Amino acid sequence: MSSNEDSVETNEVDSDNEFxxxxxxxxxxxxxxxxxxxEKEDNKYEVLTIEELxxxxxxxxxxxxxILKLSPTIVRILxxxxxxxxxxxxxxxxxxxxxxxxxxxxMTNVFIKLPSNVQQTVPKDNSGEECKICFSNLxxxxxxxxxxxxxxxxxxxxxxxxSKIVDGGLDPLIVCAAHRCGVLMDDMxxxxxxxxxxxxxxxxxxxxxxxxxxxxxxxxxxxxxxxYAVKVIYGETRFVRCKCGHEFCFICDxxxxxxxxxxxxxxxxxxxxxxxxxxxxxxxxxxPCPKCKVQIEKNxxxxxxxxxxCSQQFCWVCMDDHGHSSCNRYIGGPEVQTDRSASSLExxxxxxxxxxxxxxxxxxxxxxxxxxxxxxxxxxxEDISYVDIEFLKHAVTVxxxxxxxxxxxxxxxxxxxxxxxxxxxENNQTDLEIATESLSYYLxxxxxxxxxxxxxxxxxxxxxxxxxRCEVLLHHVYEGYENDTWEYIE
Numbered sequence: 001m002s003s004n005e006d007s008v009e010t011n012e013v014d015s016d017n018e019f020x021x022x023x024x025x026x027x028x029x030x031x032x033x034x035x036x037x038x039e040k041e042d043n044k045y046e047v048l049t050i051e052e053l054x055x056x057x058x059x060x061x062x063x064x065x066x067i068l069k070l071s072p073t074i075v076r077i078l079x080x081x082x083x084x085x086x087x088x089x090x091x092x093x094x095x096x097x098x099x100x101x102x103x104x105x106x107m108t109n110v111f112i113k114l115p116s117n118v119q120q121t122v123p124k125d126n127s128g129e130e131c132k133i134c135f136s137n138l139x140x141x142x143x144x145x146x147x148x149x150x151x152x153x154x155x156x157x158x159x160x161x162x163s164k165i166v167d168g169g170l171d172p173l174i175v176c177a178a179h180r181c182g183v184l185m186d187d188m189x190x191x192x193x194x195x196x197x198x199x200x201x202x203x204x205x206x207x208x209x210x211x212x213x214x215x216x217x218x219x220x221x222x223x224x225x226x227x228y229a230v231k232v233i234y235g236e237t238r239f240v241r242c243k244c245g246h247e248f249c250f251i252c253d254x255x256x257x258x259x260x261x262x263x264x265x266x267x268x269x270x271x272x273x274x275x276x277x278x279x280x281x282x283x284x285x286x287x288p289c290p291k292c293k294v295q296i297e298k299n300x301x302x303x304x305x306x307x308x309x310c311s312q313q314f315c316w317v318c319m320d321d322h323g324h325s326s327c328n329r330y331i332g333g334p335e336v337q338t339d340r341s342a343s344s345l346e347x348x349x350x351x352x353x354x355x356x357x358x359x360x361x362x363x364x365x366x367x368x369x370x371x372x373x374x375x376x377x378x379x380x381x382e383d384i385s386y387v388d389i390e391f392l393k394h395a396v397t398v399x400x401x402x403x404x405x406x407x408x409x410x411x412x413x414x415x416x417x418x419x420x421x422x423x424x425x426e427n428n429q430t431d432l433e434i435a436t437e438s439l440s441y442y443l444x445x446x447x448x449x450x451x452x453x454x455x456x457x458x459x460x461x462x463x464x465x466x467x468x469r470c471e472v473l474l475h476h477v478y479e480g481y482e483n484d485t486w487e488y489i490e
Contacts, residue, residue, distance in 0.1 A: 044232065044233045044234060044237055045230055045231060045232040045233065045237055045240045045250070046230070046231050047221075047228050047229070047230055047231075047242055047243045048218075048228065048229045048230070048231055049227070049228060050208060050227055050229075053208055053211065053212070053218075053229055054204070054208060056231070057076075057207075057208070057211045060079065060084060060086065061075050061076055061079065063086065064078075064079065064086055064089065064090070067090060068090075068093065071184075071186055072186075072187065073184055073185075073186045073187045074107075074184060076187070076207070076211075077107070077173065077184070078093075078105075078107075079214075080210055080211070080214040081105050081214075083214050083215065083216050084211070084214055084215040084216075084217075128140070129143050129151065131143065131151075131152050131153040131156055132150070132151070132152060132178070133152050133153070133156040133160075133177065134153060134155070134156055136153060138153050142154050142155075144157055146176050146183050146185065146189075147183060148176055148178065148181050148183040150176050150177070150178035150181055152177055154193070156177070157177065157193050158193045158194070158195070160177045161174060161185070161190055161193050161194065162194065162196065162199055165190075165194075165199055165202055165203050165206070166199065166202070174190055187207070190203060191203065212229055217231055217232050217233075218230070218231045218232075219250055219253065221242040221244060221246055221248070222246070222248055222253045223242060223244050223245075223246035223248075226242060226244045226246065228242050228243050228244060230242060230250065232250055237250050238250060238251055239256045239258075249262060252265065252266065254269075255404070256404065257408045257411075258405055258408060258474055258477075259405070259408060259409060259412050259473070259474055259477035259478070260408045260409075260411045260412040261481075264411060264412065264415050264488075265408070265411055267415075268411045268414065268415075272352065285297055285298075287316070287319065289307040289309065289310065289312055289314070290312065290314050290319050290320075290321075291307065291310050291312040291314075292307060292309050292310040292312065294307060294309045294310075298316055303315055303316040303317050304316075347414075348414070351410045351411070351413060351414040352410075354410045355407055355408075355410040355411060358403055358404075358406045358407035358410070359407050361403055361440070362400060362403045362404055362407060365396070365399055365400055365403055365440065365443075366400060368396050368399075368443060368444070391456060391459060391460055391463075392443075392459070394463065395439065395443055395459050395460075395462075395463040396443060398439070398463040398466050398467055399436065399439050399440055399443060399463065399466070401470065402432060402435070402436045402439075402466045402467075402469075402470050403436060403440075405432070405470055405473070405474070406429070406432060406433055406436060409425075409429050409432075409473070412425075412477070413425065413426065413429065415488045415489055416486065416487070416488065416489070417487040417488060417489055419487060421480055421485050421486065422486075424476060425473070425476060425477065425480075428469070428472055428473040428476055429473065431469050431472075431473075432466070432469040432470055432473050435462065435465050435466045435469045436466055438462055439459070439462040439463055439466050442455065442458060442459050442462060443459070
């Protein structure tokens, strides 16, 4: 992973003369990628570097250790077990017998050797000592033992610890090298044995990753090659924005997905990726039996079909009973009611196709930034001020946010039952869709110098209207969440 050293500022540009520098190109790109946010409550978080994470972890360990008086390594493991909830750890620790406390969390070996679980060098004497791993006789100053008394040479300790870090997986828990001894090695004892800086760094990375993994209030930014982590104040915080410019849902790590909730989105994505191809294939290659509604695949040239489930014979072309004589004639009339299975498939494809369509449009409109950048360069040659063209940047940002919101409205709508509230939602969805397409049409037309002044007022009106329509839709959805008015199809 590589870290972006400079945080990206996206709201203002200090100088008109520097507007087209690479720094401002990155700023505009970050604005478009993260979208336009309207929720003020989601500002209750902070973005941390790896160094800040380490300091925050040590502060918590020191705070708890001032009360428990244990080794920092044991405190760290206890906090991992209790999800870094200090209050819960202290409550459980002091509510009963301490030995029973360690037994419940499967740390009995640690408890037995708890007072002496620190690095100990074997006392020096005039005679050598045999290492129980390599069986070499070595001076006492080249031997080391933990509080359990198991003594090995420093070289064997070093190779053992290195192999545990390099080949032992992602768990930084290292115990005594003796067989069936569970006494923990102190973190500083481990670091003191390592002479390879890369292995030391990897060990600290294991500890930091475990800290983030176990802490319910901290998450790594899911953007590729980003090393920042986001720490929230409250666990229910949803949408956060990293310093790299990536905005994501803190609860599920997906991109921001207003207005649909995380569990519905997860269900949709699983269903979408696993079943969409099967459903599309069924729609194209099978038809339901007109009697029992079982899906049937045609595997021969004859159009007279017999259902193996109910023995019903029918025509594959018109789906009518076999033996009729009017298959070649068009007969008008009311639409035939489709069966439940076909209707369910048709309903799914309705929402799925619109979801995919908005997703594809969003990809194109994210790239609209590049087009605007080239246009800005052309305008700059004509001494157009930043104030005159700033509206284009914000218009693209609003467009991408509205497009993303529309994409997820179809996930939300797919699981909604029809009622008065769902009808209001669909009306708001229609209004936002019309406004978004109108804004997209304007922005995708090349804006030349002669039309800039005339177009500016129209674009301002359109993106402000899009903002209002998006706010109305999201406000209605969250009002329904608060009042528990939404009914879902399970």
